[in-house]
Amino acid sequence: MRERQWITARRSELDTLAGQLTKQLQEVQAERDELVIAERVLNRLAEQADAEAVAPVSVKVAGRAVLLIPHRGDVGDEGALPGDYREILAIVREADGPVQVRMVGERLGLDASVRGKLEPLRAKMTKLADRGWLHKRGDGRFTARP
Template sequence: MAMRVWERMHAQLDAEKPSTQADTAQVGGRGVLLVPHRKAGAGEDILPPDYQRLMKIVRDAGGPVRGKDVGVELDLEVEVKGRLEPLRGKLSKLAGRGWLRKLPDARFQAAP
C-alpha cells in the first residue's frame, strides 16, 4: 500500500514540472489540477479559470489582501468555520508557484 502511494506521489511530482499550460494528473483515481510554475513571458491565461479569477481579485485590490477579503469577493460564507481553508490553499499554491507573494502577516499580493 505504501509503495503504491509513493509511486503515485513520485509520478505527480514528475508531472508538476514547469509548463506553459495547466495539466491534470491522476492521484488516487481522481483528476487533480496542476497549476504551472510562473515563467518569464507566461501570462495568467495559462492558469485554470478559477485561479485566473483569484489573480484578478488580488490584482484589482491594489495592495495586499487577506484570504477573507478574497472570500468576500467570491461570495463565500466567510464566517463559517473552515469555509476559507480551500481558498487559502489555492492562494498559497499560487504563491508557491510564483504567481503571488505571501507576506509574513498571511496576506497575499500579486508578484511583480
C-alpha cells in the same frame, strides 16, 4: 345573537384560511430556496465547463484527476491557470495593497463568517504563492507579483 354566531363562524373560517396560507407560503419559500441552490450549482457547473475549455493540465494521483498549477516561469501568461485561480489572481491584482483571504472570499461570494469555507481558498492562494503567481507575506496576507 345571530350576529355573534356569524362572527364566530367567520373568524373560524379566516383562521383556517390563514393556516392554509401560512403553510402555502412556507412551501413557496422552501421551493424558492431550492431554486437558489440549483442556480448556484448550475453556475458552478458552467464555470467548470469554461475552465475545462481552457484545458488546464491535469494528472492522475491515486486514481483521481488533479489539476496542475504551473509555475509562473514555465508558462507565458496566466491563461494556463484554471478559471477559479485566474479569478483569485485578478482580485488580488485589483486590490490597493496586501489582501487577506477573507476579503478575496467575500469578493468570490463565499460565506466569510465560516472559517471552514475559507480554508480551500487559502490553500489555492498558497498554491499560487508557491508557484510564483502571488507573494505570501509573513502576516498571512497576499500581494500580486509584478
